[in-house]
Every structure is written in structure tokens, then in C-alpha cells.
Amino acid sequence: MNTVADMGLHTTPKTRTDKCDTHGPFEARCFIGSIWSKCPTCSAEAAEKKKEEREAKEREDRRQVWMRKIGEAGIPERFQNRSLQSFVAETEQQARALAFAQDYADRFDQALTTGRSALFIGRPGTGKTHLAVGIGLRIMHRDSRTVLFTTVMRAIRRVKDTWSRESRESETQAIAALVFPDLLILDEIGVQFGSDTERLILFDVLNERYEKRRPTLLLSNLNIDEVKAYLGERVFDRLREDGGEAIVFDWASWRGRIAA
Ligand SMILES: Nc1ncnc2c1ncn2[C@@H]1O[C@H](COP(=O)(O)OP(=O)(O)OP(=O)(O)O)[C@@H](O)[C@H]1O
Numbered sequence: 111m112n113t114v115a116d117m118g119l120h121t122t123p124k125t126r127t128d129k130c131d132t133h134g135p136f137e138a139r140c141f142i143g144s145i146w147s148k149c150p151t152c153s154a155e156a157a158e159k160k161k162e163e164r165e166a167k168e169r170e171d172r173r174q175v176w177m178r179k180i181g182e183a184g185i186p187e188r189f190q191n192r193s194l195q196s197f198v199a200e201t202e203q204q205a206r207a208l209a210f211a212q213d214y215a216d217r218f219d220q221a222l223t224t225g226r227s228a229l230f231i232g233r234p235g236t237g238k239t240h241l242a243v244g245i246g247l248r249i250m251h252r253d254s255r256t257v258l259f260t261t262v263m264r265a266i267r268r269v270k271d272t273w274s275r276e277s278r279e280s281e282t283q284a285i286a287a288l289v290f291p292d293l294l295i296l297d298e299i300g301v302q303f304g305s306d307t308e309r310l311i312l313f314d315v316l317n318e319r320y321e322k323r324r325p326t327l328l329l330s331n332l333n334i335d336e337v338k339a340y341l342g343e344r345v346f347d348r349l350r351e352d353g354g355e356a357i358v359f360d361w362a363s364w365r366g367r368i369a370a
């Protein structure tokens with residue numbers, strides 16, 4: 111006949127005092143056969159260590175996913191740790207530019223329905239790229255929005271490259287890559303001479319985004335009239351129609367100040 115005792119189960123656990131080399135004496139219990147429980151403090155420490163390791167791994171996984179995301183978003187390495195928080199506003203004008211950027215990021219969902227774009231213009235080193243990247247990173251992180259950062263030159267080259275016979279990407283795909291992201295940051299407008307072809311490519315991209323009500327941040331060292339001349343009236347009007355604002359960065363370069 112099989113009894114509980116035959117299976118080695120003790121109806122009430124056996125106990126004895128054992129000694130852990132680290133934690134000293136503890137009460138060990140035995141429920142079945144001769145399997146005795148180990149030091150509870152050691153067990154708790156081991157469980158805690160496992161939990162910490164698992165959490166560290168999850169953090170590392172999340173960090174890698176994030177790094178891949180910002181890589182895919184084309185954010186230049188130098189700017190990957192720039193944020194709205196790290197932008198120092200020392201003057202009222204800077205505070206206004208920062209407030210605009212914060213508000214733009216906070217209300218990005220609205221910008222997505224209205225297609226409200228913005229133009230950051232002004233002198234070199236004044237933080238235009240920093241603030242635009244700050245907006246991009248925030249909406250990527252908080253809302254999982256898709257962002258693409260590119261210079262005009264790179265965007266145009268990408269499209270032009272598809273014209274070669276060896277190209278694996280079609281022109282439509284290259285344009286789509288620029289049209290698709292929730293936010294496009296188009297940096298360094300006017301750095302190079304705008305040929306008719308370049309203007310046409312830019313028009314294609316910006317017009318498609320306009321039609322889909324996808325906002326764009328445009329950054330330039332040109333003044334507003336020069337930007338208008340560069341983009342052409344048609345593009346410029348579309349930006350304005352959806353409530354696009356021009357923020358003027360009119361203060362001393364941060365770069366010069368580091369050198370000083
Ligand atoms: N107010 C600020 N607070 C903290 N860092 C700043 C600030 N303004 C600029 N910087 C830093 O100074 C450097 C130059 O800024 P950034 O590249 O954004 O300028 P920019 O206006 O885009 O210049 P350019 O027109 O030459 O492209 C960057 O490293 C940026 O992070």
C-alpha cells in the first residue's frame with residue numbers, strides 16, 4: 111500500500127539548525143526525502159541578484175533599441191545627446207526659441223493634423239540644429255513618432271543617386287523615405303547652390319508632405335527672403351498656409367563662446 115510516508119513526504123516538515131558560512135545558523139526545513147532548505151538569506155540575495163541582472167539586461171536592450179532608432183532617424187552622432195533640457199536659455203530671445211520648441215514638441219499631435227511646419231533661421235552656432243534635434247528626440251521617445259533628420263544636400267543626393275542604373279532604390283522610394291516620417295528635419299537649407307533640379311526635388315518632397323499634412327522643420331543660415339527665394343514661392347506659401355512660423359536665432363554663436 112502506498113502511503114504518504116512511502117513517497118518520502120513528511121506530513122509535518124522536519125526541521126534542524128544548519129549553518130551558513132556567510133550568514134551563520136538558520137532553521138532548515140525538509141518536506142520530502144532528505145532535501146533540506148538552504149540559507150534563506152543566501153536565497154534572497156541570489157534572487158535579488160537575478161532580478162538586478164534581468165533589469166540591467168532590459169535596460170541595455172532598451173538602450174540598444176533606442177540607439178538603433180536614433181541612428182535610423184539620421185540624427186548626427188554629435189547631436190544624439192542634445193535635448194530640449196540641455197539647451198541653455200540665457201537671454202529672453204533664447205528662452206522664446208526654447209519655449210517654441212517645447213510647445214511644438216508638446217503639441218506635436220496637433221502639428222500632425224494641421225501640418226504646421228516651422229523655419230529656424232539665423233547665424234551659425236546659435237542652436238538651431240540642437241533645438242530641432244531636441245524636438246525630434248522628444249517626440250520619438252515620448253510618442254514613438256517617426257523622425258528623419260537630413261541635410262538638404264543628403265536628401266537631394268539620395269534622390270539623385272536613384273537615377274543611376276545600378277541603384278537599388280527607386281526614385282519613388284527615395285522620395286517616400288522623405289515623405290513618410292511624421293517629422294522631417296531638413297537642415298542646412300541654402301548651403302549649396304539650389305539648381306532647378308534640386309528645387310524640383312525639394313518641391314516634390316515638401317509638396318507631398320504638405321498634401322499629407324506632415325510637418326517639416328526647415329533650418330537655414332539664410333534670412334527669410336533668401337529662404338523664400340531658395341525654396342520658391344510655391345513651397346514657401348504652403349509652409350505659411352498651415353501656420354508655419356519663422357523663429358529667428360539672432361544671438362552670438364555658442365561655438366565661438368566655447369573657443370573663447
Ligand atoms: N543655448 C544652448 N545651450 C546649450 N548648447 C548650445 C546652445 N546653443 C548651441 N549649443 C551647442 O552649440 C553647438 C552649435 O549649435 P548648433 O549646431 O545647434 O547651431 P546651429 O544654429 O545649427 O549652427 P549652424 O547654422 O552652423 O548649423 C552645438 O554643440 C549645440 O549643442
Ligand SMILES: [Mg+2]
Pocket residue numbers: 238239240297329
Ligand atoms: Mg546646424
Ligand SMILES: [Zn+2]
Pocket residue numbers: 130131132133134149150151152153
Ligand atoms: Zn547564507
